[in-house]
Amino acid sequence: MPNLEISSILDVSRIRADFPVLARETREGVSLVYLDSTATSQKPRQVIEALADFYLHHNANIHRGVHTLAEEATAAYEETRARVARFIGAASPKEIVFVRNATEAINLVVYSWGRANLREGDVVVLTEMEHHANLVPWQMLAKGRGVKLEFIHVRPDGTLAMDELPRLLALKPKMVAVSGMSNVTGFQPDVAEIARQAHDAGALVLVDGAQLVPHAPVDVQALGADFLAFSSHKMLGPSGVGVLYGRRALLEAMPPFLGGGDMIKRVTLEGFSANAVPYKFEAGTPAIAEVVGLGAAIDYLNAIGMEAVHAYEQAMARYVLPRLQEVPGLHLLGASLERRGAVFSFWIDGIHAHDVAQVLDYYGIAVRAGHHCAQPLHIRFGVPATARASFYIYNTPEEADRLVAALYKVKEVFA
Amino acid sequence: MPNLEISSILDVSRIRADFPVLARETREGVSLVYLDSTATSQKPRQVIEALADFYLHHNANIHRGVHTLAEEATAAYEETRARVARFIGAASPKEIVFVRNATEAINLVVYSWGRANLREGDVVVLTEMEHHANLVPWQMLAKGRGVKLEFIHVRPDGTLAMDELPRLLALKPKMVAVSGMSNVTGFQPDVAEIARQAHDAGALVLVDGAQLVPHAPVDVQALGADFLAFSSHKMLGPSGVGVLYGRRALLEAMPPFLGGGDMIKRVTLEGFSANAVPYKFEAGTPAIAEVVGLGAAIDYLNAIGMEAVHAYEQAMARYVLPRLQEVPGLHLLGASLERRGAVFSFWIDGIHAHDVAQVLDYYGIAVRAGHHCAQPLHIRFGVPATARASFYIYNTPEEADRLVAALYKVKEVFA
Amino acid sequence: MEDLYREYILDHYKAPRFRGHLENPAFVYEDDNPTCGDHLHMEVAVDENGVVSAARFDGMGCALSQASADILLEHIIGKPLEEVKQFSKDDLLNLLGITLGPVRLKCALLSLKVLKGAIYGLKPGESLTDEED
Amino acid sequence: MEDLYREYILDHYKAPRFRGHLENPAFVYEDDNPTCGDHLHMEVAVDENGVVSAARFDGMGCALSQASADILLEHIIGKPLEEVKQFSKDDLLNLLGITLGPVRLKCALLSLKVLKGAIYGLKPGESLTDEED
Numbered sequence A, B: 001m002p003n004l005e006i007s008s009i010l011d012v013s014r015i016r017a018d019f020p021v022l023a024r025e026t027r028e029g030v031s032l033v034y035l036d037s038t039a040t041s042q043k044p045r046q047v048i049e050a051l052a053d054f055y056l057h058h059n060a061n062i063h064r065g066v067h068t069l070a071e072e073a074t075a076a077y078e079e080t081r082a083r084v085a086r087f088i089g090a091a092s093p094k095e096i097v098f099v100r101n102a103t104e105a106i107n108l109v110v111y112s113w114g115r116a117n118l119r120e121g122d123v124v125v126l127t128e129m130e131h132h133a134n135l136v137p138w139q140m141l142a143k144g145r146g147v148k149l150e151f152i153h154v155r156p157d158g159t160l161a162m163d164e165l166p167r168l169l170a171l172k173p174k175m176v177a178v179s180g181m182s183n184v185t186g187f188q189p190d191v192a193e194i195a196r197q198a199h200d201a202g203a204l205v206l207v208d209g210a211q212l213v214p215h216a217p218v219d220v221q222a223l224g225a226d227f228l229a230f231s232s233h234k235m236l237g238p239s240g241v242g243v244l245y246g247r248r249a250l251l252e253a254m255p256p257f258l259g260g261g262d263m264i265k266r267v268t269l270e271g272f273s274a275n276a277v278p279y280k281f282e283a284g285t286p287a288i289a290e291v292v293g294l295g296a297a298i299d300y301l302n303a304i305g306m307e308a309v310h311a312y313e314q315a316m317a318r319y320v321l322p323r324l325q326e327v328p329g330l331h332l333l334g335a336s337l338e339r340r341g342a343v344f345s346f347w348i349d350g351i352h353a354h355d356v357a358q359v360l361d362y363y364g365i366a367v368r369a370g371h372h373c374a375q376p377l378h379i380r381f382g383v384p385a386t387a388r389a390s391f392y393i394y395n396t397p398e399e400a401d402r403l404v405a406a407l408y409k410v411k412e413v414f415a
Numbered sequence C, D: 001m002e003d004l005y006r007e008y009i010l011d012h013y014k015a016p017r018f019r020g021h022l023e024n025p026a027f028v029y030e031d032d033n034p035t036c037g038d039h040l041h042m043e044v045a046v047d048e049n050g051v052v053s054a055a056r057f058d059g060m061g062c063a064l065s066q067a068s069a070d071i072l073l074e075h076i077i078g079k080p081l082e083e084v085k086q087f088s089k090d091d092l093l094n095l096l097g098i099t100l101g102p103v104r105l106k107c108a109l110l111s112l113k114v115l116k117g118a119i120y121g122l123k124p125g126e127s128l129t130d131e132e133d
């Protein structure tokens, strides 16, 4: 009875009670099965209440006010920074920069560190499975200044061709930027090993943690991440806020990115001097309430424990994968059970991913269809689009069963 | 009876009932007087409920999903874009780019338009009263590539020295970037006139609307703004979202700014092609719920009417200004009643602004103290910091009276 | 499957009438839907009276994008080019007879976008500036 | 005014004991608080036994920043430099005897920041890397 095994890891029915949206119907009589947490997670009551509480009782702009509300708002914002630092094992809250999302975090590194450190002929190593967020910013930089991008390729089973790494590191790259977990195959590369080799070769390591941080325990020291980027909205928190972790010495040496209020120490008409980290990188009014909401999301995840989150999803992956593989004509992008999260992208012979998703939606099942912002990976597998079902702490084996049953309906409609 | 005149413009007690935070006490027995809306406004129930409703019922990532929630979320997000466009008289929703705040909006223009269009020796005209958000980004660009910044100076009464404009325009600037309303003096320059002259001289016009848009009716066509930047959090909406308006032809000609998902049309390992406007400028998951919340804020402001908002604040300014001027030793930055909003920055002989704010806070009155991110303007007036009291639609003449009475207490403490 | 996968649409998807290519098309254009990899290529021939005499599409994508192309071409063949130029989003949606959310709308309207690109003689990558919002 | 403007602090603000300059300071440093324009300049003299023999501050700013500087200098004069180097944020807050929110904390702690900058011999703009978070 795999269900029993799985349900011993997390009390999912108690968790589900915290997510009001899961009780909704997509149309009369059809209850929602939300299998799109890789795109964005749902939010527990606790997070929604933290947002409302902030606006109802403490709302003010931060840093520059001495009045009661401003002190309260500043304290709530800065306490969250400390909480985020602890959550990922950062040495100091000063290593935590609040941005909009993982995408902006990576762009910040590329614009600031990249422009200051990369010259013609320099090499940056990426992988073929990167999300566009960890590819396009590097392409934009590379094009302008003759920087070379090199790629670790993806094997047919969705894992990385780690044997290519030594050859690429022999090119003496300045940076190795790699996703901690693919949002398509769910593959979680051995980042610590990549980082060890990269550091030995003198490269810095940026980890795109957009998928890793919500789904597994992360310690930046153990991981060997010099930079780590992730998004609140994928880890139970509000939209509009993301995090860049950067080693303090690196952040301090980097030039500012966006200019404006709060990132300065002193300004005259002639010029400005930059503030200390992390403020140097937080120009203008940040997503204050959303940062506070992220704090509530981290509390929620901590209460469950990231080890348990990870174990639950591993168990779900073991439950779901073989059942998907039984569907005739269904092909998975990355069919390995090793080092993977509970996200499954697939195509079905002769049926476009949009049509799969549309029919599933008819049965209340929310999956995503497209290239999932990883077009090169889809090109590599020779399909323009896949349907993707992803599972989080509030999803159950019964929901996986509903997915599989509905996939047979899809095949009927397009038979 | 000025109170009567003022109260005939808006039903403030009804408005106040929509803002739960205004009912709070800063400590036992001391009710809050919130005079810091220039830093960030409070949020009506309707906005907080719109946020909660989104998370409770419709939360999903946008654009790339075909399931019910994704369609609902996308519709809510894009409908807000259309509402924002109507609110400022834009020709099309495609001219509306969602960013984090006014600061990012201006940085976007500087990074994208600026880098593509400004060469050594080119001139950009700003004013001495600009917020750092409309100064530091230009300085960052100017420094690297020998662009010259020229400034319209501020007169002793806080107004702009408009007579300097023809001389500056004779330098054939590529851009004139000016605040629609100073967050320090409250001065609202005649932007339409500046834009007319600037366009005649062949310059583009960027309006920093962070203060103008929340406090006055704005029509980008009438204003002659080629770009307009503003922030949701200063106009009753959530933090974490701001708007860049740009004329469509300009936006279309501009290179992308941040790279990542959604801003692309097609990506390979070798390169990418950019999406159409406005998506080209919205990389990664945007502040979806916050955009929806901004929509609710705009509905709220529209229900009151921006003409009424403006008239109310004009009346408040006429009420407050003479009463402040009666306080012995109090000096205003910008004492003119012409073209001004209800924001008052002042210093009191021998008392640091922080101490003014601290004592006012003791009496429940929230004002800001510092240079308000306008250090050059403070340098021009020869004071490092001022205290600033700002009024919005939920503030009353009685609250102004409490401020003035408390200012006399301040003087007692530091006598 | 409710109205979205009405027989009508599934039918045009499964058995398209106008999939293929022309010998001497007057207009050729193609475009994608970046959200899902839908791709459409269209060829339009016009006779000496300015009437659409033949049209074909090719491409891959979801049922909606491909059926929409087939239905659209069926509708315009035999109509004066000037009339086709006036054909609007709403006209196409009426033709399809379904209501759509914003994401699926893009699938349905790709056909019209490509057709307009063709008959207005756009080059690859160009887009119409008078496109409705 | 509750504890924030306790007589003690207002007194040091209104009648500072150590405002001024030294003839031959061993250490000089200055810094600002960018949020409010507070500015402090400090000069510290140390005798041949490594004891702080004299200290002065100058600057402008709020009561808290200036009084804190005066109170801090009063406390360290006569103490061995090595002991002063160990002086912490919490020590200063104990000395001031008040509780502060995050923004006013910066005003109160500017004095300590400038003192540390001085006695660790920092150059203008440099900051201590072992600064507590």
Ligand SMILES: Cc1ncc(COP(=O)(O)O)c(C=O)c1O
Residues within 6 Å of the ligand: A261, A283, A284, A285, A286, B038, B039, B101, B102, B103, B104, B131, B133, B134, B179, B181, B182, B183, B208, B210, B211, B231, B233, B242, B373
């Ligand atoms: C005139 C002006 N411009 C720009 C800004 C920056 O706004 P934000 O911090 O929301 O980016 C402000 C807000 O303080 C402002 O008052």
Ligand SMILES: Cc1ncc(COP(=O)(O)O)c(C=O)c1O
Residues within 6 Å of the ligand: A038, A039, A101, A102, A103, A104, A131, A133, A134, A179, A181, A182, A183, A208, A210, A211, A231, A373, B261, B283, B284, B285, B286
């Ligand atoms: C692996 C990965 N990286 C980056 C991102 C970008 O995240 P965001 O859109 O929140 O910036 C995503 C989200 O889709 C992702 O899955």
